[in-house]
Structure formats: C-alpha cells, structure tokens
Amino acid sequence: MNAQTIAYPIHDNLYLSITDRCTLVCEFCPKTQGSLEVRGYDLSLDHRPEVEELVAAVGDPARYREVVFCGYGEPTLRLRTLLAVADHIKAHGGRVRVNTDGLANLVHKRNVLPEMAGRVDALSVSLNAQDEATYNRHCQPQLPGSYAALLAFLREAPRWIPEVTATAIDGLEGVDIEACRRLAESLGVKFRARHLDVVG
Numbered sequence: 001m002n003a004q005t006i007a008y009p010i011h012d013n014l015y016l017s018i019t020d021r022c023t024l025v026c027e028f029c030p031k032t033q034g035s036l037e038v039r040g041y042d043l044s045l046d047h048r049p050e051v052e053e054l055v056a057a058v059g060d061p062a063r064y065r066e067v068v069f070c071g072y073g074e075p076t077l078r079l080r081t082l083l084a085v086a087d088h089i090k091a092h093g094g095r096v097r098v099n100t101d102g103l104a105n106l107v108h109k110r111n112v113l114p115e116m117a118g119r120v121d122a123l124s125v126s127l128n129a130q131d132e133a134t135y136n137r138h139c140q141p142q143l144p145g146s147y148a149a150l151l152a153f154l155r156e157a158p159r160w161i162p163e164v165t166a167t168a169i170d171g172l173e174g175v176d177i178e179a180c181r182r183l184a185e186s187l188g189v190k191f192r193a194r195h196l197d198v199v200g
C-alpha cells in the first residue's frame with residue numbers, strides 16, 4: 001500500500017491535502033471523474049491527517065514560498081486543524097495560502113474569517129462562474145444558497161485577509177472570464193483565470 005500523500009511540493013510551494021471531502025460536485029474535478037491523482041501524486045486519503053502529522057510533513061515552512069492548503073477536498077471543512085497547522089507555519093516564518101470554495105461561513109454557520117485573520121496570508125477563492133445558474137451547472141452545490149454565500153464571503157474576506165483572489169477556469173462552457181473578473185473587482189478582490197488542466 002502506498003503511503004498517502006498529504007504534503008507535496010510543486011515549484012516553490014508546498015501543498016497540503018487535509019481532507020478529501022467537500023460540498024460541491026464540480027464536473028471539472030478529477031475527483032468527480034474518479035481520479036485522485038494530481039501531477040503524479042496520489043491524493044486519496046486513507047485517514048484524515050491530524051495536526052502533528054501535518055506539522056511533521058511540513059518540516060521547515062520557511063523553505064517554501066507558500067504553504068498552500070488545497071487538495072481534492074475543501075480545507076475549511078477541517079477549520080480547527082487548518083488553523084492549528086497555520087499557526088505552526090506562521091510561527092516558523094512561513095506564508096500561508098488557503099485554496100477554498102468560499103463556503104466556510106455557510107458550512108460553519110458563522111463568520112470564520114476573523115479566526116483566519118493573522119494566520120492566513122492569502123485566500124484563493126473558487127468563484128468559478130459569473131452567475132448562479134452557471135455556477136450550479138458546473139459545481140452542483142449540495143448546500144442551498146451556496147452561490148450567494150460565496151459572494152458574501154468574497155465581499156467580507158478583504159476585511160480580514162491581506163490578499164484575496166477570486167478564480168475561475170478559462171474554457172468551461174458558459175463561463176465568461178471577463179464577467180467573472182468584473183464581478184470579483186466589484187466585490188473588492190483580485191481575479192485570476194486558471195486553466196482547466198492545471199491544479200495548484
């Protein structure tokens with residue numbers, strides 16, 4: 001049996017995979033298509049890594065440009081674990097980015113951004129679409145009100161997190177990248193277009 005991959009370097013960054021669960025069923029996600037491999041790393045999890053295991057996997061965080069919470073799951077579903085590991089990274093001179101679906105406040109039923117303040121340097125938030133119908137078509141949210149909650153999260157996030165970037169994938173049918181950019185900017189955050197086959 002292969003040991004599960006919870007930390008994997010790509011370029012100058014270290015990526016951490018802390019859960020394989022999420023509340024979306026994105027049609028473009030390799031997980032939805034039955035694969036848990038990214039750039040040769042098997043990201044299937046046979047257990048949910050705890051703080052100690054993650055801290056050991058990070059090692060010296062200052063070696064990396066950023067330590068990024070991502071993976072084929074939504075890291076904010078394990079908020080307590082995420083924040084404990086982020087505290088360790090920050091205490092040892094590292095920089096923390098969280099790649100998120102922006103649904104943490106909906107899932108946790110409270111504003112979790114104040115808890116992230118000072119522990120998370122950057123958020124990359126999957127906006128994915130310029131309107132709810134397109135979002136629902138591509139992401140199939142399991143929680144009602146997801147798109148509105150995502151927009152509210154994006155609007156609130158810059159109050160607490162220094163760098164907030166909304167992302168959308170260029171090349172998905174019906175996704176208007178320029179409209180996504182305008183929407184992101186109207187919410188007060190930056191925007192970055194991603195490409196369909198590049199994770200991270």
Ligand code: SF4
Pocket residue numbers: 021022023024025026028029030031032071072073074101
């Ligand atoms: S939120 Fe992320 S992990 Fe979940 S289905 Fe979408 S792309 Fe995949």
